[in-house]
Amino acid sequence: MNPVDKILKTVKDAPTLPTVYSALCDAMANPHSTANDVAKIVSMDQASTIKILRIANSSFFGFSGRIENIQRAIVILGFNEVRNLIMASSVMNMFSRKESSTGFKPTDFWAHSLAVGLIARSVARLAGCPIVENFFVAGILHDIGKLFFYQFAEDDFARVISSVKKEGRLIRDCEVEVFGMDHALMGSMLADHWKLPEPIRDAIHYHHFGTAGDKPDLLVASVHVGDVLARALGLGHPGDDLVPQPSESVWQDLKLRPGMMTQMVPSLLRDYEEAVSQMQLQ
Amino acid sequence: MLTRISVENIKPGMLLAEPVLNKHQREIFPSGTKLTEYHMNFFRNSGVQCVVIDREPEPVDSPPNSDIHPLAAQRVEKRIRWKPCNPMEEEIYQLALQFAEQALSGKRSK
Numbered sequence: 227m228n229p230v231d232k233i234l235k236t237v238k239d240a241p242t243l244p245t246v247y248s249a250l251c252d253a254m255a256n257p258h259s260t261a262n263d264v265a266k267i268v269s270m271d272q273a274s275t276i277k278i279l280r281i282a283n284s285s286f287f288g289f290s291g292r293i294e295n296i297q298r299a300i301v302i303l304g305f306n307e308v309r310n311l312i313m314a315s316s317v318m319n320m321f322s323r324k325e326s327s328t329g330f331k332p333t334d335f336w337a338h339s340l341a342v343g344l345i346a347r348s349v350a351r352l353a354g355c356p357i358v359e360n361f362f363v364a365g366i367l368h369d370i371g372k373l374f375f376y377q378f379a380e381d382d383f384a385r386v387i388s389s390v391k392k393e394g395r396l397i398r399d400c401e402v403e404v405f406g407m408d409h410a411l412m413g414s415m416l417a418d419h420w421k422l423p424e425p426i427r428d429a430i431h432y433h434h435f436g437t438a439g440d441k442p443d444l445l446v447a448s449v450h451v452g453d454v455l456a457r458a459l460g461l462g463h464p465g466d467d468l469v470p471q472p473s474e475s476v477w478q479d480l481k482l483r484p485g486m487m488t489q490m491v492p493s494l495l496r497d498y499e500e501a502v503s504q505m506q507l508q
Numbered sequence: 509m510l511t512r513i514s515v516e517n518i519k520p521g522m523l524l525a526e527p528v529l530n531k532h533q534r535e536i537f538p539s540g541t542k543l544t545e546y547h548m549n550f551f552r553n554s555g556v557q558c559v560v561i562d563r564e565p566e567p568v569d570s571p572p573n574s575d576i577h578p579l580a581a582q583r584v585e586k587r588i589r590w591k592p593c594n595p596m597e598e599e600i601y602q603l604a605l606q607f608a609e610q611a612l613s614g615k616r617s618k
Contacts, residue, residue: 394586454600455600455603457587458587458588458600458601458603458604458607459603459604459607460604460607460608460611467586467587468587468588468589469587469588469600469604471590471597472596472597472600474594477594477596482596483535483538484537484538484541484595484596484598484599485537485538485540485541485542485599487596487599487600487603488542488599488602488603489540491603
């Protein structure tokens with residue numbers, strides 16, 4: 227079986243997200259659901275409850291220590307953001323953090339992904355985006371296709387990493403040679419499999435381009451900038467050492483001006499250190 | 509102290525105290541921008557003759573040590589294989605350089 231067929235078969239058999247996530251989605255689709263209904267569902271999963279409270283109380287969300295229970299997290303962060311955090315934490319738990327002999331380190335991978343999430347959300351704020359709830363999670367999950375390759379096609383992924391190291395190329399170019407697709411497409415297939423919200427799936431699929439089509443897409447553009455900037459600053463490691471040139475359209479779409487990214491860096495570093503330590507990635 | 513200086517006297521690291529506007533009075537660089545070689549070339553090529561800065565050459569976060577700077581630049585060039593062609597790309601490049609210098613001087617873990 228060639229690598230593409232093998233991968234397509236593996237996606238069909240890929241693990242699903244835990245029951246708490248699907249129960250949450252069902253509750254949120256019901257217009258009569260209240261914050262208490264949603265809180266009850268989340269509270270059934272003790273591990274998720276602890277994680278949500280820890281993240282909600284981080285300096286990044288700006289409510290340090292003031293969110294003591296899930297009900298309050300839902301009221302303050304909103305249904306969607308709580309669902310997003312559960313989704314991200316479920317996905318993170320699904321994959322092993324064991325290092326292989328290839329030198330690809332899942333902990334460095336997640337540190338990069340966290341940095342992209344933090345930058346994407348900060349960029350969205352700078353761009354004046356009124357609702358920023360998908361940005362953090364889209365950044366965290368943007369490269370999830372890589373981890374899928376790493377875990378479910380280990381030998382082929384080892385060839386990818388070997389080419390990256392020997393030839394100093396972008397991981398996505400080497401993936402296309404080995405798998406017939408890059409991690410962005412792979413990630414979007416996983417997003418479909420997990421029924422993730424469409425804007426997040428698009429951000430995963432198009433994060434190398436900065437746009438999902440003719441219209442500006444602030445989520446896609448922010449994740450694109452997050453990826454480039456996190457690589458430039460060396461926050462975490464995405465599997466290769468290169469910093470791709472950003473797509474020109476994103477500056478216009480996001481209306482960012484010179485100096486804005488530099489101003490963002492001190493708070494970004496503070497949030498990054500905190501997030502990395504909370505996720506035990508050090 | 510605010511000082512109006514000619515473009516020829518700009519030194520990298522100076523901060524703009526007032527925004528630089530184009531001929532249509534639209535802001536090109538906001539106040540607070542840290543000036544680099546890129547900005548100096550940009551001003552020369554676009555006819556900007558003077559700018560207002562608010563202090564003498566900033567002691568940059570980590571004064572570029574003569575040993576560290578070329579090494580950091582070399583590291584960055586290996587990873588960024590494109591030439592910045594707009595102010596945003598230049599900003600990314602400068603941040604990468606600054607972080608590489610900090611990593612080399614031990615101020616930041618890699």
